[in-house]
Amino acid sequence: SGACTVEIAAFDEFARLLTPQGELIISTPNAAGPTPYHVHSFTREAFADLLASRFHSLEWLGQVAGDEPRDGSLPPGIFRLGPGSPRPEFFIVIARDPSPLPKSRASEAQVVAAPR
Numbered sequence: 001s002g003a004c005t006v007e008i009a010a011f012d013e014f015a016r017l018l019t020p021q022g023e024l025i026i027s028t029p030n031a032a033g034p035t036p037y038h039v040h041s042f043t044r045e046a047f048a049d050l051l052a053s054r055f056h057s058l059e060w061l062g063q064v065a066g067d068e069p070r071d072g073s074l075p076p077g078i079f080r081l082g083p084g085s086p087r088p089e090f091f092i093v094i095a096r097d098p099s100p101l102p103k104s105r106a107s108e109a110q111v112v113a114a115p116r
Contacts, residue, residue, distance in 0.1 A: 007040070007050070015054035015098040024055070024095040027063070030088050047091055056097035062088025 014024050029041035042050070044060075051058055060081040061074070070079040070086075078092065079085055 004040075011050045011054055014095075018055075018095075018098045020097065022096070022098075025092065026051075026095065027090050027092040029090055030062075032089075042091070044091060047093065051093060051095050054099055055095035056099060057095070059094040059096075061092040061094070062086070063090040063092055064088060 014026075018024055028047055029035060029038055031043045032038070032041045035041075048058070061078055062081050062085055063078050064070075064086055065077065067076040069076050074080070079088075081088065081091075
């Protein structure tokens with residue numbers, strides 16, 4: 001997926017900490033590369049790889065600059081991804097229902113995420 005060990009450990013930790021009824025709301029630039037505010041961004045496929053193995057339910061949204069309403073139920077500039085939607089500048093994902101980590105990945109994540 002192109003994610004480094006620290007990113008993998010972070011996503012493992014998100015899944016570990018989230019309660020079964022909780023929601024993780026996370027966003028990333030759409031494959032923008034490094035920016036003044038982000039050292040890494042993901043394609044939708046790479047972001048999905050990191051999330052789908054850790055959460056059973058993913059709701060995908062897109063975001064573009066501007067204040068034009070795109071979906072009446074969402075804030076301006078935000079829309080549900082689907083056929084005919086514009087190319088998002090950012091992906092926003094609402095992840096629910098965390099998957100339990102396999103024992104080997106859980107212990108590996110704790111080692112990588114341990115404070116230095």
